[in-house]
Amino acid sequence: DGGITQSPKYLFRKEGQNVTLSCEQNLNHDAMYWYRQDPGQGLRLIYYSQIVNDFQKGDIAEGYSVSREKKESFPLTVTSAQKNPTAFYLCASSFRTGGNNSPLHFGNGTRLTVT
Amino acid sequence: KQEVTQIPAALSVPEGENLVLNCSFTDSAIYNLQWFRQDPGKGLTSLLLIQSSQREQTSGRLNASLDKSSGRSTLYIAASQPGDSATYLCAVRNQAGTALIFGKGTTLSVSS
Numbered sequence: 001d002g003g004i005t006q007s008p009k010y011l012f013r014k015e016g017q018n019v020t021l022s023c024e025q026n027l028n029h030d031a032m033y034w035y036r037q038d039p040g041q042g043l044r045l046i047y048y049s050q051i052v053n054d055f056q057k058g059d060i061a062e063g064y065s066v067s068r069e070k071k072e073s074f075p076l077t078v079t080s081a082q083k084n085p086t087a088f089y090l091c092a093s094s095f096r097t098g099g100n101n102s103p104l105h106f107g108n109g110t111r112l113t114v115t
Numbered sequence: 116k117q118e119v120t121q122i123p124a125a126l127s128v129p130e131g132e133n134l135v136l137n138c139s140f141t142d143s144a145i146y147n148l149q150w151f152r153q154d155p156g157k158g159l160t161s162l163l164l165i166q167s168s169q170r171e172q173t174s175g176r177l178n179a180s181l182d183k184s185s186g187r188s189t190l191y192i193a194a195s196q197p198g199d200s201a202t203y204l205c206a207v208r209n210q211a212g213t214a215l216i217f218g219k220g221t222t223l224s225v226s227s
Binding site: 041044 | 214
Protein backbone atom coordinates (compact mmCIF):
# COMPACT_ATOMS: atom_id res chain seq x y z
CA ASP A 1 0.00 0.00 0.00
CA GLY A 2 1.22 3.49 -0.82
CA GLY A 3 1.70 5.95 1.98
CA ILE A 4 3.92 8.08 4.15
CA THR A 5 5.84 6.53 7.02
CA GLN A 6 7.15 8.57 9.91
CA SER A 7 9.38 7.00 12.51
CA PRO A 8 9.59 6.73 15.38
CA LYS A 9 6.09 7.46 16.72
CA TYR A 10 7.49 8.74 20.03
CA LEU A 11 10.95 10.19 20.60
CA PHE A 12 12.58 11.38 23.81
CA ARG A 13 15.76 13.42 23.97
CA LYS A 14 17.79 15.39 26.44
CA GLU A 15 18.13 19.11 25.96
CA GLY A 16 21.20 20.00 23.91
CA GLN A 17 21.07 16.92 21.70
CA ASN A 18 20.31 16.95 17.98
CA VAL A 19 17.67 14.48 16.83
CA THR A 20 16.58 13.36 13.35
CA LEU A 21 13.00 12.47 12.44
CA SER A 22 12.45 10.13 9.53
CA CYS A 23 9.89 10.55 6.73
CA GLU A 24 9.60 8.13 3.82
CA GLN A 25 6.95 8.04 1.07
CA ASN A 26 6.24 5.55 -1.70
CA LEU A 27 3.59 7.62 -3.46
CA ASN A 28 6.04 8.88 -6.09
CA HIS A 29 5.28 12.41 -4.91
CA ASP A 30 7.62 15.21 -5.93
CA ALA A 31 7.00 17.59 -3.05
CA MET A 32 7.46 16.91 0.65
CA TYR A 33 6.76 19.08 3.68
CA TRP A 34 7.42 19.25 7.41
CA TYR A 35 4.88 20.85 9.75
CA ARG A 36 4.93 21.33 13.48
CA GLN A 37 1.73 21.15 15.55
CA ASP A 38 1.38 22.61 19.03
CA PRO A 39 -1.80 22.70 21.14
CA GLY A 40 -3.92 25.69 20.14
CA GLN A 41 -1.45 26.72 17.42
CA GLY A 42 -2.55 24.76 14.38
CA LEU A 43 0.03 23.50 11.87
CA ARG A 44 3.05 25.64 11.05
CA LEU A 45 5.36 25.01 8.11
CA ILE A 46 9.01 24.27 8.91
CA TYR A 47 10.55 23.29 5.55
CA TYR A 48 9.38 22.02 2.19
CA SER A 49 11.01 20.52 -0.87
CA GLN A 50 9.74 20.52 -4.43
CA ILE A 51 12.43 18.30 -5.97
CA VAL A 52 15.47 16.28 -4.96
CA ASN A 53 18.43 18.32 -3.69
CA ASP A 54 16.28 21.43 -3.27
CA PHE A 55 14.34 22.75 -0.27
CA GLN A 56 12.97 26.02 1.09
CA LYS A 57 12.43 27.44 4.55
CA GLY A 58 8.93 27.74 5.90
CA ASP A 59 7.63 30.10 8.57
CA ILE A 60 9.52 28.57 11.51
CA ALA A 61 12.75 27.09 10.07
CA GLU A 62 15.10 28.39 12.77
CA GLY A 63 16.71 25.55 14.71
CA TYR A 64 15.81 22.92 12.09
CA SER A 65 17.60 21.44 9.10
CA VAL A 66 16.56 19.08 6.30
CA SER A 67 18.00 17.17 3.37
CA ARG A 68 16.42 15.74 0.21
CA GLU A 69 18.93 13.32 -1.29
CA LYS A 70 16.26 10.91 -2.51
CA LYS A 71 12.76 11.51 -3.83
CA GLU A 72 11.31 9.15 -1.25
CA SER A 73 12.97 10.60 1.83
CA PHE A 74 12.89 13.96 3.63
CA PRO A 75 14.48 13.70 7.10
CA LEU A 76 14.17 16.56 9.59
CA THR A 77 16.88 17.33 12.14
CA VAL A 78 15.90 19.23 15.25
CA THR A 79 19.05 20.92 16.47
CA SER A 80 19.98 22.15 19.92
CA ALA A 81 19.38 25.68 18.62
CA GLN A 82 15.61 25.09 18.53
CA LYS A 83 14.28 26.82 21.65
CA ASN A 84 11.08 24.82 22.15
CA PRO A 85 11.48 21.51 20.32
CA THR A 86 8.80 19.55 22.20
CA ALA A 87 5.92 19.18 19.72
CA PHE A 88 4.09 16.89 17.32
CA TYR A 89 5.86 16.79 13.94
CA LEU A 90 3.96 15.94 10.75
CA CYS A 91 5.40 15.07 7.37
CA ALA A 92 3.35 15.41 4.20
CA SER A 93 3.76 14.96 0.46
CA SER A 94 2.00 15.80 -2.81
CA PHE A 95 2.52 15.85 -6.56
CA ARG A 96 4.33 19.08 -7.43
CA THR A 97 3.83 22.42 -5.79
CA GLY A 98 3.38 25.92 -7.11
CA GLY A 99 -0.15 25.95 -8.44
CA ASN A 100 -0.95 22.26 -8.70
CA ASN A 101 -4.22 20.91 -7.31
CA SER A 102 -2.70 17.77 -5.83
CA PRO A 103 -4.07 17.08 -2.35
CA LEU A 104 -1.66 16.81 0.56
CA HIS A 105 -1.13 13.40 2.17
CA PHE A 106 0.14 13.15 5.74
CA GLY A 107 2.07 10.63 7.80
CA ASN A 108 0.97 9.67 11.32
CA GLY A 109 3.41 12.02 13.00
CA THR A 110 6.27 11.84 15.49
CA ARG A 111 5.78 13.17 19.01
CA LEU A 112 9.09 14.60 20.23
CA THR A 113 9.66 15.31 23.91
CA VAL A 114 12.82 17.11 25.00
CA THR A 115 13.63 17.34 28.72
CA LYS B 116 -0.16 37.55 4.73
CA GLN B 117 -2.84 34.87 4.39
CA GLU B 118 -4.62 33.95 7.61
CA VAL B 119 -7.12 31.14 8.05
CA THR B 120 -9.69 31.15 10.84
CA GLN B 121 -12.03 28.38 11.92
CA ILE B 122 -15.09 28.97 14.05
CA PRO B 123 -16.17 27.51 16.40
CA ALA B 124 -13.07 26.05 18.05
CA ALA B 125 -15.19 23.25 19.51
CA LEU B 126 -18.66 21.86 18.85
CA SER B 127 -20.77 19.21 20.58
CA VAL B 128 -23.87 17.74 18.95
CA PRO B 129 -26.12 14.71 19.47
CA GLU B 130 -26.00 11.88 16.97
CA GLY B 131 -28.09 12.41 13.86
CA GLU B 132 -27.79 16.18 13.66
CA ASN B 133 -26.70 17.97 10.53
CA LEU B 134 -23.93 20.47 11.19
CA VAL B 135 -21.77 23.11 9.54
CA LEU B 136 -18.15 23.95 10.20
CA ASN B 137 -16.84 27.31 9.09
CA CYS B 138 -13.54 28.43 7.61
CA SER B 139 -12.57 31.95 6.55
CA PHE B 140 -9.44 33.29 4.89
CA THR B 141 -8.18 36.84 4.52
CA ASP B 142 -6.76 36.77 0.98
CA SER B 143 -9.30 35.62 -1.60
CA ALA B 144 -6.60 34.91 -4.21
CA ILE B 145 -6.33 31.23 -3.40
CA TYR B 146 -5.67 28.33 -5.74
CA ASN B 147 -7.49 25.68 -3.77
CA LEU B 148 -8.85 24.84 -0.34
CA GLN B 149 -8.62 21.48 1.39
CA TRP B 150 -10.51 20.04 4.37
CA PHE B 151 -8.83 17.49 6.64
CA ARG B 152 -9.81 15.32 9.55
CA GLN B 153 -7.44 14.58 12.44
CA ASP B 154 -8.02 11.94 15.12
CA PRO B 155 -6.21 12.40 18.48
CA GLY B 156 -2.50 11.68 18.19
CA LYS B 157 -2.74 10.90 14.49
CA GLY B 158 -1.86 12.52 11.21
CA LEU B 159 -4.31 14.33 8.94
CA THR B 160 -6.63 12.61 6.49
CA SER B 161 -7.70 14.56 3.42
CA LEU B 162 -11.50 14.80 3.10
CA LEU B 163 -12.20 17.17 0.24
CA LEU B 164 -10.26 19.50 -2.05
CA ILE B 165 -12.02 22.39 -3.79
CA GLN B 166 -10.34 24.16 -6.67
CA SER B 167 -10.71 27.95 -6.81
CA SER B 168 -12.93 27.62 -9.88
CA GLN B 169 -15.33 25.26 -8.09
CA ARG B 170 -18.24 26.09 -5.75
CA GLU B 171 -18.51 22.76 -3.92
CA GLN B 172 -17.36 19.18 -3.58
CA THR B 173 -19.20 16.21 -2.12
CA SER B 174 -18.07 12.91 -0.65
CA GLY B 175 -20.66 10.73 1.03
CA ARG B 176 -22.20 12.65 3.93
CA LEU B 177 -19.74 15.51 3.52
CA ASN B 178 -20.24 18.59 1.39
CA ALA B 179 -17.74 21.44 1.20
CA SER B 180 -18.56 24.78 -0.35
CA LEU B 181 -16.32 27.63 -1.37
CA ASP B 182 -17.14 31.33 -1.78
CA LYS B 183 -13.80 32.73 -2.83
CA SER B 184 -14.94 36.33 -3.16
CA SER B 185 -16.08 36.47 0.45
CA GLY B 186 -13.19 34.36 1.72
CA ARG B 187 -15.33 31.58 3.16
CA SER B 188 -15.74 27.86 3.05
CA THR B 189 -18.11 25.57 4.91
CA LEU B 190 -18.00 21.86 5.60
CA TYR B 191 -21.48 20.36 5.95
CA ILE B 192 -21.79 17.00 7.70
CA ALA B 193 -25.14 15.26 7.31
CA ALA B 194 -26.62 12.88 9.86
CA SER B 195 -23.64 13.04 12.20
CA GLN B 196 -22.35 9.86 13.88
CA PRO B 197 -20.10 9.28 16.93
CA GLY B 198 -17.39 8.15 14.50
CA ASP B 199 -17.33 11.69 13.10
CA SER B 200 -15.82 12.92 16.36
CA ALA B 201 -12.44 14.43 15.47
CA THR B 202 -10.73 17.73 14.74
CA TYR B 203 -11.49 19.20 11.34
CA LEU B 204 -8.96 21.52 9.72
CA CYS B 205 -9.17 23.63 6.61
CA ALA B 206 -6.16 24.84 4.67
CA VAL B 207 -5.64 27.06 1.65
CA ARG B 208 -3.01 27.08 -1.05
CA ASN B 209 -2.22 30.58 -2.33
CA GLN B 210 -1.80 31.11 -6.03
CA ALA B 211 1.70 32.40 -5.48
CA GLY B 212 2.59 30.03 -2.63
CA THR B 213 3.67 26.47 -2.56
CA ALA B 214 2.52 25.17 0.80
CA LEU B 215 -0.82 24.94 2.58
CA ILE B 216 -1.74 27.47 5.27
CA PHE B 217 -3.83 25.94 8.01
CA GLY B 218 -6.53 27.09 10.37
CA LYS B 219 -6.42 25.94 13.99
CA GLY B 220 -9.29 23.53 13.54
CA THR B 221 -12.71 22.77 14.97
CA THR B 222 -12.94 19.88 17.43
CA LEU B 223 -16.23 18.03 16.93
CA SER B 224 -17.80 15.72 19.47
CA VAL B 225 -20.86 13.67 18.47
CA SER B 226 -22.63 11.95 21.36
CA SER B 227 -24.74 8.81 20.99
